[in-house]
Amino acid sequence: xxxxFTIDALAGLLGVSRRTVERALEARTLMPASHTxxxxxxxxxxxxxxxxIRADAARVAGYKYVIGxxxxxxxxxxxxxxxxxxxxxxxxxxxxxMWKRRNVARYKAPSGQTP
Numbered sequence: 001x002x003x004x005f006t007i008d009a010l011a012g013l014l015g016v017s018r019r020t021v022e023r024a025l026e027a028r029t030l031m032p033a034s035h036t037x038x039x040x041x042x043x044x045x046x047x048x049x050x051x052x053i054r055a056d057a058a059r060v061a062g063y064k065y066v067i068g069x070x071x072x073x074x075x076x077x078x079x080x081x082x083x084x085x086x087x088x089x090x091x092x093x094x095x096x097x098m099w100k101r102r103n104v105a106r107y108k109a110p111s112g113q114t115p
Contacts (some may be wrong), residue, residue: 004034005043013048014055016067024067 007025011018024030025041030051032041043051058066088096 005045005048007041010043010048010051013052014066016055020065020067029067 005013007021008018011021014021021030025032033044033047034042036042055066
């Protein structure tokens with residue numbers, strides 16, 4: 001086994017597609033051990049072995065998709081979520097609409113006409 005695994009090598013070891021590993025990286029379900037100077041993800045040998053053990057256990061347990069909640073080894077952090085702004089009150093919504101009508105060109109009445 002190589003000392004560092006690329007996304008392709010890790011996908012081959014786990015028996016999943018490259019895109020599956022990329023999605024797990026994008027969702028921050030899976031975190032690489034390091035990155036190359038050009039920013040490519042690398043996984044350590046111990047991390048790859050742990051992932052392999054968990055993937056095999058997930059398949060035995062009947063999971064079809066082995067990367068996800070079942071796969072949480074090593075330096076994995078909780079997924080990051082944006083916080084939604086609280087909903088506007090009726091008054092805030094009215095003020096926002098009126099501001100747009102006064103200030104945004106597509107809401108303004110043509111010149112010479114009153115709204």
